[in-house]
Amino acid sequence: MELFGRRAETAVLDRLLDRAADRAGSGLVLWGEPGIGKTALLGYAVEAASDATVLRCRGTRMEAGLAFAALHELLWPVLDRLETLAVPQAAALRGALGMSRDPANRFLIGAAVLSLLSGLARERPVLVVVDDAQWVDEASAHCLGFVARRVATEPVAVLLTGHEDPASGPWEGLPTLEIGGLADDDARRLVSAVVPEADATLVERTVQAAGGNPLALHELPALDHETDGDSTLSPSGNAVSVGPRLRRAFRARFEALKPSTRALLLLAAAQGRGDRHVVHRAGAGWGVDTATWDAALRSGLLRASGARLEFRHPLIPAAVYDGSPFSERQAAHRALAEALPRDATMERAWHLAAAADGPDEDVATLLQHAAEECLRRSAGSMAARTLCRAAELSPEPGDRTVGGLGSA
Known part of the structure; x- marks a missing residue:
């Protein structure tokens, strides 16, 4: 392009x-x-x-x-x-x-x-x-x-x-x-290139709403079509924030997919590292098969290059993850922790911590080990944050105090 x-x-x-x-x-x-x-x-x-x-x-x-x-x-x-x-x-x-x-x-x-x-x-x-x-x-x-x-x-x-x-x-x-927004003439050219069938009214409405943001210029015509043109502009006719609109557009695409494809995209969003092998192993119990991978890649939300996965834009995993129920996010993190090798201490610890909804001594202990690994790598502030999360998950009241952290 x-x-x-x-x-x-x-x-x-x-x-x-x-x-x-x-x-x-x-x-x-x-x-x-x-x-x-x-x-x-x-x-x-x-x-x-x-x-x-x-x-x-x-x-x-x-x-x-x-x-x-x-x-x-x-x-x-x-x-x-x-x-x-x-x-x-x-x-x-x-x-x-x-x-x-x-x-x-x-x-x-x-x-x-x-x-x-x-x-x-x-x-x-x-x-x-x-x-x-x-x-x-x-x-x-x-x-x-x-x-x-x-x-x-x-x-x-x-x-x-x-x-x-x-x-x-x-x-x-x-x-x-x-990097600022595109000038209106360039924005019109971009919309016309992305949506060749767009009429002049749709092009102008999109340009007004997008504020020169190229991603919005790509996505808002589709959102406008999905909402029959009712929500691209505010009642006053002024441009509105494109962030929530783009999330809505990406979320609408996500929700239109089959359950197994949505599960795959949620696993990829929760995994965050773009490691296709880990996501593949985690999806084994979620009905994720070859057809599911094909559907996910055809959706235009996710792309793959060898063993690497990448969402087309950072707003997509945010829309997928933040818009999913907490119970599904928990399940995704547990599946990812199980799919990781046992020596991936830091990653497993943070996935299990993200899945926790109450005190859990096993996860707290794993986080302490992850903090020790951070200290060995001279990442002291990261170690402190990891220990704070360990303290939050510890069922022992003494471990949830500053003093408890100091002795860790």
């Missing part, structure tokens, strides 16, 4: 890639509201960097509590390069990625990732792409921010997307580019 109205933004990306190819690397944070087109611009950059090594990861709400989860996804294709690092750096990075029980020193981890990227860049330019950075786990975010601020003399470009202005936090100090 052509990127309408994005000449200025693509020119910025072209310059960033050209500078990186000339050993003047840089980071850049693209930020703006959900659906505004940040991911599409990342796709443009990946296509434009056809001669580069591309490493990608995406933040998810489910993995925001898992130390170094995003870094693990990012570096998975090049883990064989760890043996090229200095011994202390390699040991620290293996510890951070759960490949050993070595202590994880944060500075050494950042230095190791920087060294790894520098080594790759000696062969060809490197493009690091981090989508939905607002949901990247804290440990990975600090590491990636450290790296992005230190590639100025390397053929390395680091592109990130987020919802908010990154004036503070792990991306502080990086160049930023706010």
Whole structure:
């Protein structure tokens, strides 16, 4: 699909890639509201960097509590390069990625990732792409921010997307580019391209309601059709917030699917990591078969690439998960915990915690073990949050106090 109205933004990306190819690397944070087109611009950059090594990861709400989860996804294709690092750096990075029980020193981890990227860049330019950075786990975010601020003399470009202005936090100090809405003429061209049969009235109503948001321009014509044109505009004729409307559109698509397909999409939303194998195992007892997978992929809500699953937009899993009954979400998390290997302590702990509706000493103990794993990876704040959840689930009153946490 052509990127309408994005000449200025693509020119910025072209310059960033050209500078990186000339050993003047840089980071850049693209930020703006959900659906505004940040991911599409990342796709443009990946296509434009056809001669580069591309490493990608995406933040998810489910993995925001898992130390170094995003870094693990990012570096998975090049883990064989760890043996090229200095011994202390390699040991620290293996510890951070759960490949050993070595202590994880944060500075050494950042230095190791920087060294790894520098080594790759000696062969060809490197493009690091981090989508939905607002949901990247804290440990990975600090590491990636450290790296992005230190590639100025390397053929390395680091592109990130987020919802908010990154004036503070792990991306502080990086160049930023706010992505705004499309101009009306470009919005009309996009609606006409997406819905060729749309008449002038539907095009204008959509453009007014969407406020230049490309995802809304894609989805609102379908929602308008489903509601006979009654709810696209507010009674005053002014544009209304597209967030709830898009959730409604995605939710309507979800509810129109068969129960087994809805179950598969809920499992994928609750799993959050895009691991097709885990979702497949979890769905075995839910009537999820080959036909169910085909229906889910045909729905346009979910797509697969090899063993990776990805929702077309972050609003889709939010609409699927938040709109499902709590009992179904509990069942999904239990099935996912059962589908994980026994040594996936952190993931199993958080799935079981999400399924708990009262005190549970077994889950509290598992969360304590997960917190110990966070501490080994130098993710102290994450360990504290994990211990707080363990305290909430502990049936022992003493374990639900600050003092109880201090002795854990």
